[in-house]
Amino acid sequence: MIVTKALPPQFPCSLCGANIHDRALKPGEELRCGRCGETLRRLHHRDPSHVIWALATTGLILWVLANVYPILTFDVAGNKQSNLIITGVLGLITQGFWPVALLVFFCSIAAPALHLGSLWYVAGACCTGRRFPMVQRVAHLANEIAPWSLVPVFLIACFVAVVKLDMLGTVYWDNGIIWVSLLSVCSMALAQRVDRQWIGNRLKELV
Amino acid sequence: MTDATRLELSRALVVAGLILYVPANIMPVMIMTVAGEVAPLTVMGGVQELYDSGLAPVAAVVFVASIMIPFLKLIGLSWLMLMHGSDQLPRERTTLLRVLHQIGTWSMIDIFLLGVLVAVGQLGILASVEAQAGGLFFAAVLLCSLFAADLYQPRMIWQLASP
Numbered sequence: 001m002i003v004t005k006a007l008p009p010q011f012p013c014s015l016c017g018a019n020i021h022d023r024a025l026k027p028g029e030e031l032r033c034g035r036c037g038e039t040l041r042r043l044h045h046r047d048p049s050h051v052i053w054a055l056a057t058t059g060l061i062l063w064v065l066a067n068v069y070p071i072l073t074f075d076v077a078g079n080k081q082s083n084l085i086i087t088g089v090l091g092l093i094t095q096g097f098w099p100v101a102l103l104v105f106f107c108s109i110a111a112p113a114l115h116l117g118s119l120w121y122v123a124g125a126c127c128t129g130r131r132f133p134m135v136q137r138v139a140h141l142a143n144e145i146a147p148w149s150l151v152p153v154f155l156i157a158c159f160v161a162v163v164k165l166d167m168l169g170t171v172y173w174d175n176g177i178i179w180v181s182l183l184s185v186c187s188m189a190l191a192q193r194v195d196r197q198w199i200g201n202r203l204k205e206l207v
Numbered sequence: 208m209t210d211a212t213r214l215e216l217s218r219a220l221v222v223a224g225l226i227l228y229v230p231a232n233i234m235p236v237m238i239m240t241v242a243g244e245v246a247p248l249t250v251m252g253g254v255q256e257l258y259d260s261g262l263a264p265v266a267a268v269v270f271v272a273s274i275m276i277p278f279l280k281l282i283g284l285s286w287l288m289l290m291h292g293s294d295q296l297p298r299e300r301t302t303l304l305r306v307l308h309q310i311g312t313w314s315m316i317d318i319f320l321l322g323v324l325v326a327v328g329q330l331g332i333l334a335s336v337e338a339q340a341g342g343l344f345f346a347a348v349l350l351c352s353l354f355a356a357d358l359y360q361p362r363m364i365w366q367l368a369s370p
Contacts, residue, residue, distance in 0.1 A: 015365060016365035036298055036365060076333040079331075079333050081334075088323050095338050100338065107318075153315045154319045156313075160268070161320055167256075168239075
């Protein structure tokens with residue numbers, strides 16, 4: 001419950017119901033519940049929505065690049081096979097493992113795009129101070145989809161794959177890995193910046 | 208959804224996850240054929256292979272992410288389910304639930320690894336990678352534990368413990 005307006009001096013914790021005494025915060029400080037440890041209020045140094053919007057825009061561009069450039073090439077006796085993120089999904093479908101394919105597609109392609117896109121929209125609304133259509137629902141989508149956006153995990157899997165393939169043949173990186181790495185960094189930076197409660201309250205203030 | 212439904216679903220998913228954990232670890236996740244050599248690989252087999260090639264750090268990462276984390280997550284969730292309604296250690300349980308929620312996604316390494324290997328393992332007789340049923344079970348374990356941790360919410364720990 002992070003609000004820009006003053007809270008009542010005492011209120012119940014939103015998680016455990018303990019009685020909380022509010023106090024004045026310095027920029028960067030958090031008010032936490034003494035019983036359950038829930039963060040109740042945080043005073044940001046500055047409006048975080050501009051940074052979120054910038055990171056989300058960068059992320060969307062990187063997402064496109066990460067999806068159109070091959071990530072790595074495997075070479076056995078002169079026969080080469082390179083892959084995009086989608087190649088693995090298609091391969092799994094061809095082999096009849098569509099549930100696994102769906103999971104890979106959702107977590108490495110669809111969820112990152114939806115997460116970045118929805119944050120871009122919500123942060124845009126916060127920046128401009130205008131109530132964009134359905135912005136509350138989009139903010140809800142961003143919260144729900146966040147745990148499914150797993151580009152950094154995909155990146156680690158690529159590293160492990162290279163190590164494994166190196167034992168079997170020649171393997172080398174393609175340009176795509178740069179974009180996947182940058183996209184990972186971008187999505188981790190976003191995860192750290194996004195303050196759901198702040199956004200929720202900011203959206204309520206918009207007219 | 209009411210909290211009673213959440214609790215019931217969450218319990219069912221943890222039990223399902225524990226059952227599925229067995230085939231996920233016994234059955235091969237993929238069959239790798241390189242230069243005529245056919246090798247079915249279980250999750251543990253993949254770790255063993257990395258370790259044997261002197262890549263202990265990589266083996267450790269895969270072991271922690273794909274074997275230890277799913278197991279610890281299921282055990283941790285089982286404990287939380289058993290403790291539900293008790294007023295013991297609510298703060299510790301809240302922290303545990305948050306941690307379990309965070310670490311679960313790292314188990315996806317093995318599923319993505321399968322995806323990448325299937326993608327580049329399309330060189331016919333020279334090198335091919337075929338997904339196997341173990342992968343399905345593994346994915347099912349992950350989904351069960353992910354949804355279970357999502358359904359059981361921190362505030363449910365505090366409902367009976369609050370004054």
